[in-house]
Amino acid sequence: ISNLRSKVSKFARRVWKIGADDPRKVIHCMKVGLALALVSVFYYTRPLYEGVGGTAMWAVMTVVVVFEFTVGGSLYKGLNRATATLCAGALAFGIHWLAIKSGKTTDHIILGASVFVLSSVATFSRFIPAIKTRFDYGITIFILTFNLVAVSGYRVEQLLTLVQWRFCTITIGISICLTVCVVIRPVWAGEELHNLIICNLERLAESIAETVAECLKEEGSTTAECKQKSTSKVQGYKGVLNSKASEDSLANLARWEPSHGRFSFQHPWRQYLKIGAAMRHCAYCIESLNSCISMENQQPPDSVKNHLAVFYTKLSSECSKVLKEIANSFRSMKRSSSVDYLVEEMKNTAEELQTALSSLPQEATAVIMETLPLITVASLLIEISQRVEGVVD
Amino acid sequence: ISNLRSKVSKFARRVWKIGADDPRKVIHCMKVGLALALVSVFYYTRPLYEGVGGTAMWAVMTVVVVFEFTVGGSLYKGLNRATATLCAGALAFGIHWLAIKSGKTTDHIILGASVFVLSSVATFSRFIPAIKTRFDYGITIFILTFNLVAVSGYRVEQLLTLVQWRFCTITIGISICLTVCVVIRPVWAGEELHNLIICNLERLAESIAETVAECLKEEGSTTAECKQKSTSKVQGYKGVLNSKASEDSLANLARWEPSHGRFSFQHPWRQYLKIGAAMRHCAYCIESLNSCISMENQQPPDSVKNHLAVFYTKLSSECSKVLKEIANSFRSMKRSSSVDYLVEEMKNTAEELQTALSSLPQEATAVIMETLPLITVASLLIEISQRVEGVVD
Numbered sequence: 111i112s113n114l115r116s117k118v119s120k121f122a123r124r125v126w127k128i129g130a131d132d133p134r135k136v137i138h139c140m141k142v143g144l145a146l147a148l149v150s151v152f153y154y155t156r157p158l159y160e161g162v163g164g165t166a167m168w169a170v171m172t173v174v175v176v177f178e179f180t181v182g183g184s185l186y187k188g189l190n191r192a193t194a195t196l197c198a199g200a201l202a203f204g205i206h207w208l209a210i211k212s213g214k215t216t217d218h219i220i221l222g223a224s225v226f227v228l229s230s231v232a233t234f235s236r237f238i239p240a241i242k243t244r245f246d247y248g249i250t251i252f253i254l255t256f257n258l259v260a261v262s263g264y265r266v267e268q269l270l271t272l273v274q275w276r277f278c279t280i281t282i283g284i285s286i287c288l289t290v291c292v293v294i295r296p297v298w299a300g301e302e303l304h305n306l307i308i309c310n311l312e313r314l315a316e317s318i319a320e321t322v323a324e325c326l327k328e329e330g331s332t333t334a335e336c337k338q339k340s341t342s343k344v345q346g347y348k349g350v351l352n353s354k355a356s357e358d359s360l361a362n363l364a365r366w367e368p369s370h371g372r373f374s375f376q377h378p379w380r381q382y383l384k385i386g387a388a389m390r391h392c393a394y395c396i397e398s399l400n401s402c403i404s405m406e407n408q409q410p411p412d413s414v415k416n417h418l419a420v421f422y423t424k425l426s427s428e429c430s431k432v433l434k435e436i437a438n439s440f441r442s443m444k445r446s447s448s449v450d451y452l453v454e455e456m457k458n459t460a461e462e463l464q465t466a467l468s469s470l471p472q473e474a475t476a477v478i479m480e481t482l483p484l485i486t487v488a489s490l491l492i493e494i495s496q497r498v499e500g501v502v503d
Numbered sequence: 504i505s506n507l508r509s510k511v512s513k514f515a516r517r518v519w520k521i522g523a524d525d526p527r528k529v530i531h532c533m534k535v536g537l538a539l540a541l542v543s544v545f546y547y548t549r550p551l552y553e554g555v556g557g558t559a560m561w562a563v564m565t566v567v568v569v570f571e572f573t574v575g576g577s578l579y580k581g582l583n584r585a586t587a588t589l590c591a592g593a594l595a596f597g598i599h600w601l602a603i604k605s606g607k608t609t610d611h612i613i614l615g616a617s618v619f620v621l622s623s624v625a626t627f628s629r630f631i632p633a634i635k636t637r638f639d640y641g642i643t644i645f646i647l648t649f650n651l652v653a654v655s656g657y658r659v660e661q662l663l664t665l666v667q668w669r670f671c672t673i674t675i676g677i678s679i680c681l682t683v684c685v686v687i688r689p690v691w692a693g694e695e696l697h698n699l700i701i702c703n704l705e706r707l708a709e710s711i712a713e714t715v716a717e718c719l720k721e722e723g724s725t726t727a728e729c730k731q732k733s734t735s736k737v738q739g740y741k742g743v744l745n746s747k748a749s750e751d752s753l754a755n756l757a758r759w760e761p762s763h764g765r766f767s768f769q770h771p772w773r774q775y776l777k778i779g780a781a782m783r784h785c786a787y788c789i790e791s792l793n794s795c796i797s798m799e800n801q802q803p804p805d806s807v808k809n810h811l812a813v814f815y816t817k818l819s820s821e822c823s824k825v826l827k828e829i830a831n832s833f834r835s836m837k838r839s840s841s842v843d844y845l846v847e848e849m850k851n852t853a854e855e856l857q858t859a860l861s862s863l864p865q866e867a868t869a870v871i872m873e874t875l876p877l878i879t880v881a882s883l884l885i886e887i888s889q890r891v892e893g894v895v896d
Contacts, residue, residue, distance in 0.1 A: 139627040150653075170647070222544075225539050253567050257542075398788050
């Protein structure tokens with residue numbers, strides 16, 4: 111039992127941590143609860159009940175399905191849902207009308223065939239990447255509504271009313287959803303993306319500086335605690351490596367958002383993805399550098415180490431300065447004037463390092479394995495930071 | 504107009520290519536159409552209609568939402584949907600019963616509060632990673648069903664019947680779905696994952712061999728066509744870099760699949776993810792190697808090149824042999840006996856290369872920048888292929 115209890119308490123602590131790390135998640139949950147409670151109130155009110163009738167459940171369903179963590183997500187789903195319902199309803203109504211006109215036996219065939227063909231075509235269109243990223247949810251709803259109307263229309267005579275009510279309740283659901291989502295502590299996908307990029311830039315900057323420091327540090331000179339701290343900083347680049355998926359999805363959702371705060375409607379979100387790719391490119395290098403360092407079993411002679419250490423430290427600190435400056439210019443949304451200057455300085459240091467390498471003492475060739483990746487990373491960094499700089503707004 | 508026409512034909516060609524590249528996608532679309540047509544037939548049949556009543560739409564809805572490309576996806580959604588509906592229905596029924604018992608005014612409060620609290624808690628649980636990967640869809644359905652029953656229960660007196668019918672129609676929908684999905688040309692997520700890993704191993708193997716060949720090749724000695732072909736092979740590693748997301752989702756879905764073909768129910772899918780991570784680790788190195796090669800503006804002296812070329816070619820071909828052998832052993836699902844031997848050989852070659860580096864002529868230090876990353880990659884590769892080898896079934 112004590113084993114079980116410790117497990118439960120461990121789980122509870124982890125859950126608590128999720129909430130404490132990002133209170134917006136807790137607020138989001140309350141918002142969902144609130145939106146659903148609002149819909150219920152709506153349902154309980156008698157006069158409305160008479161009007162909206164049994165289809166009020168569509169409003170509940172819409173709120174449950176459409177409400178997302180970010181405003182962009184809710185907008186994407188809401189707009190897709192409304193448009194798809196309207197299109198599919200109209201189309202199904204047309205086909206149904208055609209089927210009824212054509213007589214008793216053919217109507218079965220027309221309806222069945224249209225269900226088969228349209229569902230297949232719509233499903234196929236989900237495999238087209240350009241459509242998938244923007245309208246995936248819409249197509250699901252299109253298939254759903256079309257089938258519901260086409261099939262149920264056969265029974266219920268008041269087809270038009272059904273489509274109308276469905277659209278109406280869905281609209282109500284979406285408006286409740288969006289109102290709650292935007293009014294109470296909105297979470298904008300665009301802002302999330304912006305912050306993610308800034309955070310990744312800073313992680314990368316720290317990672318570079320720490321990796322090099324780690325590499326030059328003398329063994330045994332640090333306490334375990336201090337080591338752990340720096341290791342966590344070094345690992346920062348791993349987050350950058352794995353952030354592609356979240357960047358992509360955030361950029362997709364950000365596209366749907368209206369202008370908010372410092373971001374306009376057609377903010378160049380694609381540029382963020384490019385910067386993300388450049389950062390990942392950079393992180394790959396840090397990854398290889400890191401594995402080189404952790405592999406070194408042969409201790410390089412101190413003479414070589416000292417010969418290069420100065421340049422290493424200088425270059426890495428300049429790289430991380432450039433990245434931090436870019437992060438700052440992102441934060442203020444202004445093109446920083448000092449980036450060019452810093453990049454220039456970084457280039458010079460890289461050249462100095464190259465010269466220093468050519469003038470290495472003979473014994474150094476033995477340890478080259480350990481020292482070389484660093485300069486590779488350095489030169490790559492120059493290229494990358496230039497690219498990053500080029501795409502800042 | 505001709506501009507528009509060319510655009511349309513271009514789009515059509517691209518769509519056609521998607522279908523031609525993977526005919527299973529086309530088959531999938533037909534399967535969706537078929538499943539929906541089956542549900543419609545179900546609906547048209549009068550005796551069933553009397554029984555299932557207006558809730559038949561749940562069957563349509565279930566098919567639309569549950570039908571996924573892979574069997575694992577359909578199973579995941581189907582099981583989640585059924586379980587969640589049952590749980591939420593029972594819970595909502597209980598709370599509703601409690602509310603009715605407690606009198607006229609308090610029942611509003613009890614129902615409203617329970618909607619708010621349960622929705623919030625359920626939404627929060629979606630943020631817990633362990634729950635999100637397995638039950639994300641189930642929780643959505645739980646919230647949905649609970650709200651529908653709790654809210655509609657206030658009106659409709661036959662609550663129990665409602666829950667029963669809803670569960671019944673959903674089960675019918677799921678059975679139609681799964682039958683069509685499994686019987687007609689099933690696409691197993693597990694098999695997809697298996698093939699993806701094999702394909703990535705081969706891509707990596709080709710990529711390594713081609714990159715080194717590219718690096719050693721003399722300028723101008725190849726035709727443009729030949730160059731393009733080898734470039735596409737070199738780029739193979741990029742696919743490996745970006746396949747993390749699809750690997751993760753496939754492994755998640757594969758977990759739900761029963762035993763099929765050569766895969767048992769509890770096939771160690773986690774191992775596949777580990778191998779995937781090891782491959783990505785390897786691809787990072789190739790990425791840095793590649794950028795080193797493309798950057799070289801200084802031409803290394805031929806003496807150095809010749810001194811090392813033999814080892815480069817040997818090592819890279821041995822690396823790619825190991826990877827190909829692993830791919831083969833995956834394909835046959837048997838532990839290959841020759842992997843150990845090949846790895847041993849690769850290690851020896853790497854050592855030879857190291858010796859060759861130490862005995863480099865003095866002039867070589869100037870070009871070290873270009874030559875060194877390769878040995879880094881080589882030694883990394885040893886480590887990685889050992890790891891990969893360790894996890895082969």
